[in-house]
Structure formats: C-alpha cells, structure tokens
Amino acid sequence: MSPDHSPLLIIDGLVKQFGGFRALDGLSFSLAAGEILGLVGPNGSGKTTCINIVSGLYTPDGGSIHFEGRSVAGLPSHRLAHAGINRTFQIPRPFLTLTVRENVDIAIAYGRNRDTRTDTDALLSSLGLLAFADQPAAELNSARQKMLDLARALATGPRLLLVDELAAGLNPAELEHIAAKLKDLACSGIALLVVEHLMGFIGQITDRIVVMNAGKEIFEGSLANAFTNSQVVEVFLGGEDAA
Amino acid sequence: MRHVLLILVPVVATFAILPSVYSNHLLLFNFMIFIMLAQGVNVIYGFTGYLPFGYVGFFGAGAYGFSLMVIHLQAPPLLALPVGAGAAVVLGLFLTPLFRLSGAYFSIANLAAALAVLQVVSNPNLESITKGPYGISLSGVFNPTLAYGTALAVLAATLGLVIYLRNSRFGMALQAIREDPISAGMAGINVVRERIIAWLLSALIAGLAGGVFAWYVSVFYPETVFSGEFTIFAIVFALFGGNATVVGPILGVVILYGLYNAVGISTPQYFQLIYGALIMGLVLFLPNGLVSLLRRWGLNVP
Amino acid sequence: MLLYTLLAGLLFGLYFSLIGLGLNLVFGVMRIVNLAHGDFLMLGAFLAFWLFTLFAVNPISAIPIVFALFAVVGLPLYYLLVPRLLKARDPEMLSFILFFGLSQVIEAITTIAFGTSERSIPGVQLGIVIATVKGLFVGHKVDNGPIEIFGQTFPAAWVASGVVSGLAVLFVYLYLYRTRLGYLTRAVMVNREEAIATGINVHRVSAFAFGIGLGLAAVAGVFAPFMLGSITPAMGVEVTVTSFTVIVIGSLGNPLGTVLGGLVYGISYMFMQSYYSSWANLLPYLLLIAILLVRPSGLLGRQVRRA
Numbered sequence: 001m002s003p004d005h006s007p008l009l010i011i012d013g014l015v016k017q018f019g020g021f022r023a024l025d026g027l028s029f030s031l032a033a034g035e036i037l038g039l040v041g042p043n044g045s046g047k048t049t050c051i052n053i054v055s056g057l058y059t060p061d062g063g064s065i066h067f068e069g070r071s072v073a074g075l076p077s078h079r080l081a082h083a084g085i086n087r088t089f090q091i092p093r094p095f096l097t098l099t100v101r102e103n104v105d106i107a108i109a110y111g112r113n114r115d116t117r118t119d120t121d122a123l124l125s126s127l128g129l130l131a132f133a134d135q136p137a138a139e140l141n142s143a144r145q146k147m148l149d150l151a152r153a154l155a156t157g158p159r160l161l162l163v164d165e166l167a168a169g170l171n172p173a174e175l176e177h178i179a180a181k182l183k184d185l186a187c188s189g190i191a192l193l194v195v196e197h198l199m200g201f202i203g204q205i206t207d208r209i210v211v212m213n214a215g216k217e218i219f220e221g222s223l224a225n226a227f228t229n230s231q232v233v234e235v236f237l238g239g240e241d242a243a
Numbered sequence: 244m245r246h247v248l249l250i251l252v253p254v255v256a257t258f259a260i261l262p263s264v265y266s267n268h269l270l271l272f273n274f275m276i277f278i279m280l281a282q283g284v285n286v287i288y289g290f291t292g293y294l295p296f297g298y299v300g301f302f303g304a305g306a307y308g309f310s311l312m313v314i315h316l317q318a319p320p321l322l323a324l325p326v327g328a329g330a331a332v333v334l335g336l337f338l339t340p341l342f343r344l345s346g347a348y349f350s351i352a353n354l355a356a357a358l359a360v361l362q363v364v365s366n367p368n369l370e371s372i373t374k375g376p377y378g379i380s381l382s383g384v385f386n387p388t389l390a391y392g393t394a395l396a397v398l399a400a401t402l403g404l405v406i407y408l409r410n411s412r413f414g415m416a417l418q419a420i421r422e423d424p425i426s427a428g429m430a431g432i433n434v435v436r437e438r439i440i441a442w443l444l445s446a447l448i449a450g451l452a453g454g455v456f457a458w459y460v461s462v463f464y465p466e467t468v469f470s471g472e473f474t475i476f477a478i479v480f481a482l483f484g485g486n487a488t489v490v491g492p493i494l495g496v497v498i499l500y501g502l503y504n505a506v507g508i509s510t511p512q513y514f515q516l517i518y519g520a521l522i523m524g525l526v527l528f529l530p531n532g533l534v535s536l537l538r539r540w541g542l543n544v545p
Numbered sequence: 546m547l548l549y550t551l552l553a554g555l556l557f558g559l560y561f562s563l564i565g566l567g568l569n570l571v572f573g574v575m576r577i578v579n580l581a582h583g584d585f586l587m588l589g590a591f592l593a594f595w596l597f598t599l600f601a602v603n604p605i606s607a608i609p610i611v612f613a614l615f616a617v618v619g620l621p622l623y624y625l626l627v628p629r630l631l632k633a634r635d636p637e638m639l640s641f642i643l644f645f646g647l648s649q650v651i652e653a654i655t656t657i658a659f660g661t662s663e664r665s666i667p668g669v670q671l672g673i674v675i676a677t678v679k680g681l682f683v684g685h686k687v688d689n690g691p692i693e694i695f696g697q698t699f700p701a702a703w704v705a706s707g708v709v710s711g712l713a714v715l716f717v718y719l720y721l722y723r724t725r726l727g728y729l730t731r732a733v734m735v736n737r738e739e740a741i742a743t744g745i746n747v748h749r750v751s752a753f754a755f756g757i758g759l760g761l762a763a764v765a766g767v768f769a770p771f772m773l774g775s776i777t778p779a780m781g782v783e784v785t786v787t788s789f790t791v792i793v794i795g796s797l798g799n800p801l802g803t804v805l806g807g808l809v810y811g812i813s814y815m816f817m818q819s820y821y822s823s824w825a826n827l828l829p830y831l832l833l834i835a836i837l838l839v840r841p842s843g844l845l846g847r848q849v850r851r852a
Contacts, residue, residue, distance in 0.1 A: 093425060097422060107429075354786065355786060355830035525646075
C-alpha cells in the first residue's frame with residue numbers, strides 16, 4: 001500500500017467511442033498498490049478496450065485516468081512504460097525474429113526500470129524460459145510466448161501490470177504456476193488488473209472484481225458476492241435463461 | 244570492434260587498393276555507390292521493415308543539392324557534399340508523415356514522392372534553378388581522384404553505421420519496432436522517434452552517395468540520378484544478400500552487380516529477367532536472403 | 546474549352562476506371578497488391594497490336610479474345626503464386642515484392658521478344674467500328690471520323706474506350722451482384738476468415754477474381770495505344786502507379802469505388818492538361834500522396850465500403 005493509502009490507479013468516467021459504437025460508457029474504478037483486481041464481463045463489454053486505453057494503445061474520448069496522482073490519459077505507450085505501467089497481450093506479441101533473451105534485454109534497456117538490479121537470466125528463469133534464452137521467440141509455443149510477454153512487461157519494472165487473458169489456453173499445472181507468480185508480484189507491491197474468462201482462476205487470485213457490461217461497471221466486490229447479484233447473473237446467463 | 248576489423252577495414256582497403264591495379268575506376272566507383280545504397284535500404288527496410296520504393300529520391304536530391312551548391316554558390320565540393328546530402332534529409336523530413344501508412348501504401352507513396360521530385364526538378368519552367376531537363380554539368384570541379392577518395396570515406400561511414408546498428412541497443416530497438424511496433428512501445432521504445440531517426444540516416448546515406456556520384460560523373464541528366472534502377476538495384480541487392488545484417492547487402496552487391504556487369508550492360512533485359520526471377524524465388528523460398536542460407540549451414544554471419 | 550475539358554475528362558475517367566478495376570478487384574478479394582498489374586496491361590496491348598498487325602483483327606473484336614486469354618492464364622498463375630503467399634506472416638508486403646519480381650520478368654521477356662521500340666495501332670480502326678454501329682442505328686452509312694458529343698468533337702478512339710470501359714464496369718457489377726460466384730466473392734471481400742469458416746472455397750473464388758482482374762487489365766491494354774500513347778515493354782510501372790492512384794482515390798478494395806476514383810482522376814488530369822500542361826505529370830503523384838495521408842480509406846470511405 002502506498003503510504004497515504006490513496007489508490008495507485010484511479011479511472012473515472014472513461015469513455016471510448018468506435019464510430020457509432022460506445023465501447024466504454026463512463027467506466028470508473030480504482031486500484032491500490034499490491035492489489036489484484038479482476039475485470040470480468042461478457043465478450044464486447046469493454047474489458048480489453050479498457051486495458052488498451054490504460055496502456056496507451058487508444059486515446060480515450062472522455063473521462064480521466066490518474067496514475068500515482070498524475071493524469072496519464074492519452075500518453076503514448078512508451079511514456080506509460082517509463083511511468084511504470086505495463087501489460088501483456090491476449091494474443092502474445094513477442095519480437096519474433098529476436099531471441100528470447102533479446103526480447104527481454106530491449107525492455108530492460110528502454111524501459112527505464114527504477115530497479116537497476118533487474119537481471120534477464122533471473123527473470124527468464126522465474127518464468128521457465130531460461131532454457132530457451134537463445135532461441136528466436138518465434139520458436140516458442142504459445143504458452144511460452146505468453147510468459148515471454150510477461151517477462152518483457154516485468155523487465156520494465158512496472159508498478160501497475162495489466163494482464164489480458166494470460167490464463168486462456170494454459171494447462172492446469174501452468175495455471176497453478178502462473179497464479180502463484182501473479183500473487184508473488186502483488187506481494188512485492190505491484191498492482192494487477194486482470195482480465196480473464198476463467199472464473200476459477202479469477203477466484204483464486206483476486207481480492208475484488210469489477211463486472212462490466214456494455215462499457216460500464218455493474219458490480220464491484222468479491223467474486224462470491226457477484227453471483228448473488230441479479231444483474232450480474234442476468235448478464236452472464238442471458239436474460240431469458242435466468243428467468 | 245570485431246566487425247570493424249573483419250568487414251569495414253577489408254572492404255574499404257580493397258576499394259582503396261584496386262584502382263592502382265584495375266583500370267576501370269568508374270566500375271569500382273559504382274560498386275561503392277551500390278554498396279552505400281544497398282546498406283541505406285538495409286537501414287530502413289532491414290532494420291525497421293519499411294520498404295522505400297522511392298529511395299532514389301534521396302539519391303537524386305543529394306546529387307542536385309550538391310550540384311546546385313556548386314553551380315549557384317560556387318561552393319567547394321567538400322562543403323557542397325554535406326549540404327547537398329542535407330537536401331536529402333530535408334526531403335526525408337517532409338516524407339515522415341508517410342509513416343502513418345502501413346506496408347505497401349508506404350512504399351507506393353514513397354515511389355510517388357520520388358517521381359514527383361523528378362517531375363519538379365526536370366520541369367522546363369525551373370530551368371534557371373535546376374537546369375530543367377537539360378541536365379547538369381560540373382566540369383569546373385571535376386576531380387575524379389578526390390571524388391573517389393571521398394566516396395571511400397562515405398563508404399566507410401556507411402559501413403560503420405550499419406555495424407553500429409547491428410551491435411547496439413538502438414539497432415535492436417529498430418528491429419523490435421519492425422517485429423511489433425505495439426510491443427516495442429510497451430518495452431519503452433519511442434517508436435515514432437526511433438523510426439524517423441533510422442529513416443533520416445537512410446536518407447543521409449543516399450544523399451551523400453548521390454552528391455559524391457554527381458561530383459564523380461560531373462555531367463548528368465535528371466533521369467540519370469532519379470532513375471528507378473537505383474532503387475530497384477539497391478533493394479534487390481539488399482534482399483538477395485540478406486537484410487538486417489552487415490555482410491548481406493555487401494554480398495548482394497558483389498555477386499549481383501558483378502553479374503550485371505558481366506551480362507547486364509550489353510543485354511540489360513537478360514539481367515532484368517534474372518533478377519526478376521531471383522526476387523520471386525527469394526520471396527517464395529528464401530525470404531531472408533543468402534545470409535539465411537549460410538546460417539542454415541551453421542555459419543555465424545554478422 | 547471548359548465543356549470540352551470536362552467531357553474529355555469524363556471519357557478518360559471511364560478509361561482510368563477500367564485501368565484500376567482489375568487491380569482493385571484483386572486487392573479487395575486477396576488483400577494483395579499486384580504490382581505487375583501495369584505489365585499485364587502492357588501484355589494485353591501487345592496482344593491487341595499483334596492481332597491487328599498479323600490477322601487484321603479490329604481492336605474491338607480483339608477484346609473478348611484478349612479478356613478470355615488473360616483470364617485463363619490468371620487461374621494457374623493464382624494457384625502457383627498466391628496460396629503460398631497468404632500463408633506467410635505479412636502477405637501484403639511479400640506480395641508486393643513478389644509481384645514486383647514478376648513485373649520485372651514480364652518486362653524483360655517482352656523486351657527480349659519485341660525490343661524496346663514504340664508501337665501503336667491506327668485510331669481509325671476504332672472509328673470504323675463506331676461508325677458501323679452507328680450506321681446500324683441510324684439506318685444509313687455514317688462517315689468514320691471524330692465523334693460529336695454536345696457540340697464538342699472527340700477522337701472516335703476516346704469515345705470507344707469510354708464506352709467499353711463503362712461496359713466493363715457494368716460487367717463487374719453484374720458478376721458481383723447477379724452471379725452465385727460473385728455473391729461468394731463479396732462474402733470473401735467482407736471477411737475472409739468467416740468465409741473460410743462457412744465452407745466457401747476461397748481459393749476458387751479468389752482464382753476467378755484474379756483471372757478476371759488480369760483480363761480487365763488486358764482489356765484496358767487494348768485501348769492503351771489510343772489513350773496512353775504508344776506501347777512499350779517498359780510502360781508497366783507508370784501504369785501501375787496510375788492504377789494505384791485511381792483505386793486509392795476511389796476506395797481500396799471496393800471495385801465499384803474505382804469508378805469514382807477514375808472519374809476524379811480523369812477529370813482533374815484533363816483540367817491540368819488544359820490549363821497547367823507543364824505540371825500535369827505531377828498530378829498522379831501528388832494526388833496519391835495527398836489522398837493516402839488525408840483520407841486513407843478513399844473518397845468513398847467506410848460507409849459505402851460494403852462491396
């Protein structure tokens with residue numbers, strides 16, 4: 001927790017419009033250092049759009065984003081990375097022709113990590129990638145490419161990590177491992193915003209979730225309580241089936 | 244440093260010594276020009292993935308920048324050269340908005356830009372400034388020996404730059420941008436700025452090559468220095484040898500431009516057939532060039 | 546002068562639509578850039594030239610022959626080159642380079658076969674056809690010569706090119722909207738992945754589009770001697786840039802948008818020719834760059850891009 005207990009990330013009234021479609025329609029929530037917040041909701045409810053805006057891929061059309069007390073809405077990705085915000089991608093996006101080690105080295109060289117002791121080998125080994133360090137990233141399977149995405153994000157020394165469907169497609173052992181890893185990261189003080197469809201995984205690692213539908217939050221609280229909320233149930237099970 | 248000793252020094256030394264034992268200096272000079280241009284293409288295409296289909300625009304801008312300095316301001320060649328190359332860099336700056344376009348659109352727009360510059364330079368209405376379609380004559384500063392020596396220096400600088408890119412984190416960042424600009428941004432790389440730096444460096448190389456070419460040949464027409472063949476050859480040589488390496492483009496020039504001089508000058512259409520077929524074969528079977536073949540055989544190619 | 550320029554621009558605009566049409570169809574369906582487009586046009590021009598010179602085939606009668614021949618050549622060429630490309634990581638860029646290679650091969654072979662000299666077909670040949678057609682309508686023999694439209698006289702060749710180009714656009718429209726294969730083609734244009742998922746034979750659809758694209762380029766070539774000046778093996782590059790300009794102005798990937806691009810291009814070209822002739826050659830390049838930067842989706846933009 002930051003000393004003054006003010007949240008690390010405050011999102012307020014975020015709006016994003018694609019043509020006539022309102023992908024985000026006044027989304028608001030906040031996140032504290034060391035906390036893991038789950039962002040759940042049906043497809044198209046705006047989860048990934050939210051992450052894309054916070055990580056600088058899109059500029060918001062309205063609302064504000066404050067990180068460590070300063071406004072970061074609309075900054076380009078590299079400045080957000082320098083500020084301490086980083087992310088993984090739903091479909092991993094490593095630098096395919098570069099080696100695994102180079103993938104991470106670049107992020108260390110350009111990420112302006114405040115922790116100067118970050119070491120490529122240690123990072124790779126903690127994510128099970130050390131054995132592949134000198135292979136081109138293109139030769140990794142998709143689960144390992146996801147780990148490489150995470151390694152690259154961590155190499156910049158983020159204080160806010162946005163995790164977009166990291167668990168999808170992993171086997172149970174890998175899931176177990178990654179859940180433990182994310183919890184470790186939170187314990188070290190990193191705030192995590194996790195978008196995920198696997199509810200078991202969400203329940204295992206998060207303290208709190210925000211349920212989204214049609215671009216806004218409809219519930220905030222623990223996962224267990226979420227399914228006592230009629231609106232959430234309706235969104236997830238579909239109106240007519242729930243009735 | 245190892246690459247400087249193993250590649251830069253031998254290549255430059257070869258071109259420094261050969262004129263004393265081989266009499267066709269123009270041919271040697273052209274080899275140097277094409278190594279510069281192929282490496283210039285390598286900087287922007289090999290490292291950042293943007294194929295400059297109008298690359299000759301920078302070459303021509305450099306040639307005209309140099310010539311106009313000499314003609315209108317009576318500048319000494321060694322001063323006119325960097326200023327003239329500046330014209331190419333300015334053209335590069337003008338074209339930076341093209342980076343908003345992806346892949347093929349960038350290439351086509353770049354080609355259109357080069358053709359537009361040619362149309363302007365060769366327009367009869369501008370005869371008082373550019374000599375229009377009637378061409379340039381620089382007989383007053385004709386000095387092939389000094390021009391050749393200057394070309395050697397430009398060649399050395401070009402190779403030095405590519406060696407730097409091959410071994411520095413800046414070069415690695417450019418390759419990261421080529422692979423995935425979005426991830427590169429998340430790795431903390433200022434994608435827009437680094438890409439423009441590479442673009443302007445590439446323009447500078449072609450501008451210097453164009454300036455020293457103008458000086459060496461001293462008489463030329465707009466179509467000479469804006470000929471699409473410079474672009475085509477530079478791209479084919481770089482592609483053939485292997486992009487994002489130091490030796491690939493050099494190999495490409497030595498082999499293919501050698502071949503061109505063996506069969507191409509008397510019957511250019513046969514050479515065109517050969518390299519056209521080569522390009523198609525490369526794309527379909529060997530997209531990473533000759534160097535990737537050497538790598539497959541276990542050679543570590545810088 | 547103004548009316549003349551406008552009408553001439555219209556005729557050339559129709560012709561430029563035809564030049565861009567095939568390229569846009571191929572791009573729309575396969576998302577690849579056929580950089581050899583202009584060279585296929587050049588080959589079509591040569592075929593028409595030889596048909597006329599050797600067998601005295603009138604250019605108008607040559608059109609179906611030329612179209613069929615190139616469409617048939619297009620099918621195997623598609624299967625030879627394109628499926629491999631589409632599997633690659635960046636098909637758009639690779640296709641660009643591959644077809645550039647093809648363009649060089651075509652130009653080289655044509656040069657080896659025919660040399661570099663310029664060739665043309667007498668424009669009067671088209672006049673004869675038009676006069677004959679007109680004669681059928683008015684019921685008596687008509688002089689073959691320049692044709693009058695709204696009091697302005699134009700070379701018969703221009704009018705013939707404009708009319709055939711209009712018919713070619715109509716042909717593509719009917720193919721896309723009135724045939725089953727055309728219906729599937731539109732489905733592939735809208736969403737290739739989904740088309741594959743629904744079991745459409747995407748390669749067959751694409752191969753036909755590719756063949757038609759080459760056929761249209763070749764038909765445009767038949768008129769090249771009259772509209773673009775003489776024909777040479779090296780004319781391809783310039784034509785490709787022009788075609789690209791036309792389809793970028795209209796709307797990339799929307800074949801019918803090509804017509805708008807062609808008309809805008811043709812009319813502005815004619816106005817430049819009439820009023821600023823020494824700078825007219827700059828037009829395609831500046832127009833291309835400007836449109837790409839200002840409105841990359843083309844004048845028709847997204848709303849109309851339903852293909």
